[in-house]
Amino acid sequence: MTDLAPPRPVGDAPIGYDPAVVERRWQAHWDAEGTNSPDLARGENPFYALMMFPYPSAEGLHVGNLFAFTGSDIYGRFQRLQGHTTFEPIGYDAFGIHSENFAIKQGLHPGELIPRNIDNFRRQLQRVGLMIDWTHELSTTDPSYYKWTQWVFLQLYKQGLAYKKKAAVNWCPLDKTVLANEQVIAGACERCGTMVEQRFLEQWFFRITDYANRLLTNLDGLDWSESTKTAQRNWIGKSEGAEVVFPIQDVMLYGGSAMASAGASGEVVANALEVRVFTTRPDTLFGATYLVLSPEHPLVSIIAGDEQRDDVAAYVAHAAKQDLVTRKTTKEKSGVFTGAYATNPATGDAIPVWIADYVLLEYGTGAIMGVPAHDERDFEFAQKFDLTITRVIASPEHTADLPLGDAAFTETAGCRLVNSGRFNGLTVDEGRTAIVTELSARHAATPVVNYRLHDWCISRQRYWGPPIPIVYCDACGTVPVPESQLPVLLPMIDDFRPDDSGVSPLARHAEWYHTACPQCGGPARRETDVSDTFLDSSWYFLRYPSSRRADVPFSDTITKKWLPVASYIGGNEHAVLHLLYSRFVTMVLHDAGLLAFEEPFRRFRAHGMIVRDGAKMSKSKGNVVNPDLYIDEWGADTFRTYLMFLGPFEEGGDFRDQGISGVKRFLDRLWRSVHDARADGALEVDVQRKLHQTIKKVGDDISRLSYNTAIAAMMEYMNTMRSGERRPHVDEVRPLVQLVSPFAPHIAEELWSVLGNTRSVFDSRWPTYDEALTVENRITMAVQVNGKTRGTVSLAKDATQGDAMTAAMADPHITKFVTGQPRKVVFVPGRMLNIVL
RNA sequence: GCUCGGGUGGUGGAACUGGUAGACACGCAGGUCUCAGAAGCCUGUGCCUUCACCGGCGUGGGGGUUCAAGUCCCCCCUCGAGCACCA
Structure with a gap:
């Protein structure tokens, strides 16, 4: 047991509260006693309080991290006071391009840089007094961790959910490297300013689209922030519609190979070239006056007419040269006519087939029907190229031949079909069904659901990540590395910079690259790509409770006891990627029979952002707050409580140092109240009523993460209890120490011991209130x-x-x-x- | 352009299902204590008018519903975040 005696007044400080002394004492005490390391095997009533682990940057923790961690810590401590065994782990998401680029800039190896950053993070995390179980700390860069990241890859591979295909990526011809979309600024490389090109490279993908519908429908049952669920729904982007078949007319078939499409039964139908388009508005089919194929569409070279051949080829080449970002953001329509015509299956009319880069190969079928009257983009396109515009939807005020004017008519409510033959007069919804039903009977349409979600590209042609555990053998082909041979260690090489070749730097290391085939023992080559950091973080919550097990990624019994995660708190910037990938990986492991649950986070809450003078903190604006300086000046307890007091936790707030003194005064008064408290005499009725009201309110508020109002309520109680310089009764102060403890854990422990307790305040029970006394x-x-x-x-x-x-x-x-x-x-x-x- | 959040005193922010708008805190002003200060403690503090009482006006703007609107409905302005030619 460390010394529990209250500190003597220091120097001139009149009240004797010296945060630095108190905080150091209690941090050492928690450490020595293992206060924050629960017995995971035996602890009763488990509560897993998870905070999103940080990326250990060189700058150290920023206030945003601290705000999030403190909010999560308060919730975890509160649950512990409710009688739960609370597990609050931390780790570091330390792989990735960020670290690698920074290391390159500093002329250092990420392998030396990262441990240094982590030491600094650990130091900072320790001084804010989080209830972290340090015995379960982890880093994604540790071979004992990424061994199992590779294992996760293998599980997906085994399920047929990992595959390799060529995909378009941004390529900087000067830096000779692949760029993420965020690294392309107005079509140019953010570092060297060179115009970026599009390249096709072989990449590993996970088939997350197979899970699209499940990822979507499960959301309804999750206790998550609505904003996060909405973001996921939008990201998955389900749209219901139909695929409609447009036969190509009178094609001149080149080279005889004309690849007539294969029907469902497998027989080759002679001369049956056709374009399939996806549409969410089959009701507007009668208004489809042209088709547009994406420039990469396989039919393009086949259907292009003699006269148009050169123009088409030139346009395709132009589109290929564009980078992905510019292509998707340039709204100015461009395109060329292919020379071919297709038959509109509804009207029987011949309509021209165009190509244009506003049609994307990766969505739907890579081809659309142009309905200029009722789609803004199509309208723009038709205007520019003088294509027919036919109104087929009219509101009650419109007549069938009313001209469109200068914009597409996109409303549907209360509108009816016109110029649509026997479908005239139907509402939009009725028309949708009726047209698809009729075309389906003729095999000209099929109802189809499409998702905006793409398969997850996990390949990175970089160095700082876990090598993808695959080997290529001339005899056996693609061979997964057997689990017994994991981890595939990332070699500590000096020249880890990306180079001219466009493949990972690992390819330059013959001794690593060449290996023996795990199947036949013959010569083989390793996969040189490493995996995406989002794969590292997609399963880390499974590892924490079992982090000391070397033989399994996660123990069955411990996992059954501690997961799914009871409370997850993090930023909404991860609403789609990290949170979606984690759900996906969990579902896959569930389907493989490795997990009993399919949703990893029972409850998720997104916290807000801390800004400074209304602007996001950034180095360039010079408005970054260094938490160390504030903790030095005010102490961790004041800083934590202040962060929570600045605004609603789920909305964030504006950091300004003016308000912090109010919180410090509050803790000073608490300190004095405990030291002045009297044990004799009776409680005052008004104070007692306020106390019971406060216990109730603070508990309710913490449950809803309304920390700012909880603090306000405690301040109100303080004002009542210590109005004037009233000497409070111990029974009036004692519960307040407990209420304050999740926010300001060090001073609470100190005062709890001053009140004569020998065990941690966090092992006391949250005070109860009497409803009758609150009235x-x-x-x-x-x-x-x-x-x-x-x-x-x-x-x-x-x-x-x-x-x-x-x-x-x-x-x-x-x-x-x-x-x-x-x-x-x-x-x-x-x-x-x-x-x- | 679309989606999701916001807009309330000098400032950060309260206000659960419509029911005394401005809790709590900062700041400011005055008082008390002190040789003086700091710290504490007490009082006041939305705006206009007034010596004061009284009164009027007030939650981005404009309409509406209601005995009653910061809260509900319609239109508009504005700030932030995310997505973005997704057919």
């Missing part, structure tokens, strides 16, 4: 005349309308507004009285 027996009721508040009356808590009326009419300030006989009186018991004249 006020007299109430102040507002009295309105014609809806305007004209005064108040003081009444017994169960006063009737009659009592209220009598009291109101006795007050001349009120009666002077009552100039006639009341027409009506509205009485809300306990709240207000409204006299209507």
Whole structure:
């Protein structure tokens, strides 16, 4: 046991509260006693409080991290006080391009840089007093961790969910490297300014699209922030519609190979070239006056007419040269006619087939039907190239031949079909169904659901990540590395910079690259790509409780006991990627029979952002707050509590140092109240009532993460309890120490021991309140005349309308507004009285 | 452009299901204590008018519903975040 005696007043400090001393003492005490390391095997009533692990940057923790961690810590500590065994782990998400680029800039190896950053993070995390179980700390860069990241890859591979295909990526021809979309600024490389190109490279993908519908429908049952669920729904982007078949007319077939498409039964139908398009508006089919294929569409070279061949080829080449970002953001329409015509299956008309880069190969079928009258993009395109525009939807005020004017008509509510043959007069919804039904009978359409979600590209042609555990053998082909041979260690090489070749730097290391085939023992080559950091973080919560097990990624019994995660708190910037990938990986492991649950996070809450003077903190703006300086000056307890007091936790707030002194004063008063407390005499009724109200409110508020109002409530109680320089009774102060403890854990422990307790305040139980004692027996009721508040009356808590009326009419300030006989009186018991004249 | 959040005193922010708008805190002003200060403690503090009482006006703007609107409905302005030619 460390020394529990209260510190003597230091120097001139009149009250003896020295945060630095108190905080150091209790951090050492927690460490020595293992206060924050629960017995995971035996602890009762488990509660897994998870915070998103940080990326250990060179700058150290920023206030945003601290804000998030403190919010999560308060919730975890509160749950512990409710009688749970709380597990609060931390780790570092330390692989990735960020670290690698930074290391390159500093001329250092990420392998030396990262441990240094982690040491600094650990130091900072320790001094804010989080209830972290340090015995389960992890880093994704540790071979004992990424061994199992590779294992996760293998599980997906085994399920047929990992595959390799060529995909378009941004390529900087000067830096000779692949760029993420965020690294392309206005079509140019963010580092060297060179125009970026599109390249096709072989990449590993996970088939997350197979899980799209499940990822979407499960959301309904999750206790998550609505904003996060909405973001996921939008990201998955389900759209229901139909695929419609447009036969190509009179094609000149080149080279005889014309690849007539294969029907469902496998027989080759001669001369049956056709374009399939996806649409969410089959009701507008009669208005489809042209088709547009994406420039990469396989039919393009086949259907292009002799005269158009050169133009088409030039356009395709132009599109290929564009980078992905510019292509998707340039709204100016461009395109060329292919020379081919297709038949609109509804009207039988011949319509021209164009190609344009506003149609993307990766979405739907890579081809669209152009309905210029009712789609903005198509309208723009048709105007530019002078294509036919036919109205097929009309609102009740429109006639069938009313011209469109200068914009597409995209409304649907209350509208009906026109110029659509026998479908005229149907509503949009009816038309949608009727047209698809009829075309389906002729095999010209199929109802289809499409998702915006793409498969997850996990390949990175970089160095700083876990090597993808695959080997290529001339004899056996693609061979997964057997689990017994994991981890595939990332070699510590000096020249880890990306180079001219466009493949990972690992390819340059023959001794690593060449290996023996695990199947036949023959010569083989290793996969040189490493995996995406999002794979590292997609399963880390499974590892924490079992982090000391070398033989399995996660123990069955421990996992059954501790997961799914009871509370997960993090930033909404991870609403889609990290949180979606974690759900996906969990589902896959569930389907493989390795996990009993399919959703990893029972409850998720997104915290807000801390800004400074209304702007996001950034080095370039020079408004970054260094938490160390604030902790030095005010102490961790004050800083934590202040961060929580600045605004609603789920909304964030504006950091300004002016307000921090108010919180410090509050803790000073708490300190003094405990030291001055008397043990004799009785409790005051008003103080006691306020106490019970406060216990109730603080508990309710913490449960809803309304930390700012919880703190305000404690301050109110303090004002009541210590009004003037009133000496409070110990029984009035003791519960306040407990209420404060999740926010300001060090001072709470200190004062708890001053109050004579020998065990941690976090092993005490949250104080209980008596509902009966929270009730006020007299109430102040507002009295309105014609809806305007004209005064108040003081009444017994169960006063009737009659009592209220009598009291109101006795007050001349009120009666002077009552100039006639009341027409009506509205009485809300306990709240207000409204006299209507 | 679309989606999701916001807009309340000098400032950060309260206000649960419509029911005394401005809790709590900062700041400011005055007082008390002190040789003086710091710290504490007490009082006041939305705006306009007034010596004061009284009164009027007030939650981005404009309409509406209601005995009653920061809260509900419609239109508009504005700030932040995310997504973005997704057919």
